[in-house]
Amino acid sequence: MSILPFTRPTLGDEEQQAVNEVLASGWLTTGPKVDTLEQALADYIGGGVSVRLLNSATSALEAALMASNVGPGDEVILPAMSFTATANVVLRVGAMPIFVDVDALSRNLAVQQVEAAMTPRTRAVMPVHFAGLPVEMGPLYDLAERNRLIVIEDAAQAIGSQVDGRMIGAAGNPVCFSFHPNKNMTTIEGGAIASSDRQLLRRIERMRFHGIERDAQGNMDVPQWGGKMNLADVNAAIGLVQLSRLDAFNRRRRELAQLYIKLLPQHAALLMPRDQAGHSWHMLCVCIDFDALGVSRTGFQQRLQKLGVGTGVHYPAMHLFSLYRSYGYGPGDFPEAERIGEQTLTLPLFPGMQDADVEKVCTAVSQLLRGEDAP
Ligand SMILES: Cc1ncc(COP(=O)(O)O)c(C=O)c1O
Known part of the structure; x- marks a missing residue:
């Protein structure tokens, strides 16, 4: 039996051709395709922002913190x-992560708890x-402005998400x-930062490539520290094709998510994620009270696998990882994050899925919620 994975990128002939063109061009690393994708992303996002590409969102977040002197x-x-x-x-930039709990339904930062977590050392918030x-x-943003805090948004999962018709x-x-x-959308590996702060972007531009700056004659100087976080043109070429398909991908994600919402049963042990306009449905993560069902999450996942359904877990609560426990965090600190960490289950959602795939998943989940075992 073929297993439906919880996610799969949609890549086709156009992406293949775009890669071939770059390979044939003789310019493989950061070059014209990166410039073109940066401009295309800035146009897509709107608001007059500029975009700089890096080799991952991890690099983008790290560079944003460093360039903000955190x-x-x-x-x-x-x-x-x-x-x-x-x-x-x-931690990487030498600062201290201060966790706050998340909201049970949105699973996003519980904004009303941020103020209580603030101290005179608080420099930034990362929703x-x-x-x-x-x-x-x-x-x-109101709270941040009142307290002169920097806001750096982790939108790793939110390209194409909107609030009141405006892009994140x-x-x-x-x-x-x-x-x-x-x-x-994918560039295989890759990330980006959008901002309207030209000076910040200038620092990030240097930081992503050894701190190097060149004058009009091409002479090199290194005015600041930099690493190796640039994106290659091969990746940007894939990204350009993917960006042209992004709205269609996100529309299909939305249709599939709504089908799930319609077909999954009302069940005391099942908590559906919140929907709202502008949600780009990167993942569909339900919460299941596995204790109430008398089954472990792993057992539930194995049974779904037998029924042809792959699943994922996004995510365990971070403060319970041994690294963060070593900074004094522990069980009971953030009850919603911990409950979600124990109960969350990611069901298959990607634009290449058929309606029949959603029906298959919903039938399998319903069967297991009723306590009927897989064959
Ligand atoms: C919320 C969040 N932040 C950051 C990252 C890091 O992204 P990347 O793999 O591009 O470094 C991810 C990746 O899954 C993520 O989900």
Whole structure:
């Protein structure tokens, strides 16, 4: 039996041809395709922002923190439930991640809990648009402005997500995107930062390539530290094709998510994720009270696998990882993040799926919720 994976990138002849053209051009690493994709992304996002491409969202977040001079002695507030990169980058620049709990339904940072987590050392807040559902940014930006905090949005999962018809990333603050293969559009590996702060982007531009700056005659200087975080033209060429297909991908994601919402049963042990206009449905993560069903999550996943359905877990609560426990965090600190970490299950969702695939998943999940075992 073929297994439906929880995600699969949609890549075709056009992407293949775009790669071949770059290979034939003789210019393989950062070059004209990167420039073109940066401009195309800036046009797509709107709001007059500029975009710089990097080799991952992790690099983009790290560079955004460094270029904002966040470092040793500073604290950065972020949700306790996200991919671990969100917290790791804070440690990487020498600052301290300060977790706050997430909301049970949106799974995003509980904005009303941010103030209580603030100290005189707080320099920045890093909200995450989990699974493509936009964070309620109004109250967060108000709070940040009142307390002179930097806001760096982790929009790794939210390319194409919108609030009131405006793209995430269009507001001007640094916003970082990922183009890893399981994201809504891919450059294979890759990331981007959108911002309207020209000076910040200039620092990031140098930082992504050894700190190098060249004058009009081509003479080289290194005015600041830099690493190796640039994106290659081969990747950007794939990204240009993917960006042209992104709205269609996201429309299909939305249709599939709505079919799930219609077909999954009402069940006391099943909590559906929140929907709202502008959600780009990067993932469909339900919560299941496995204890109430008397089955472990792994057992449930194995049974779904037998029925041809692949699943994922996004994500365990970060503060319970041994690295973050070593900074004093522990069980009970963030109850919603911990509950989600134990109960979350990612069901298949990608634009190449048929309606019949959703029906198959919903039938399988319903069967297991009723306690009927897989064959
Ligand atoms: C919320 C979040 N932040 C950051 C990242 C890191 O992205 P990348 O793999 O492009 O470094 C991811 C990747 O899954 C993510 O989901």
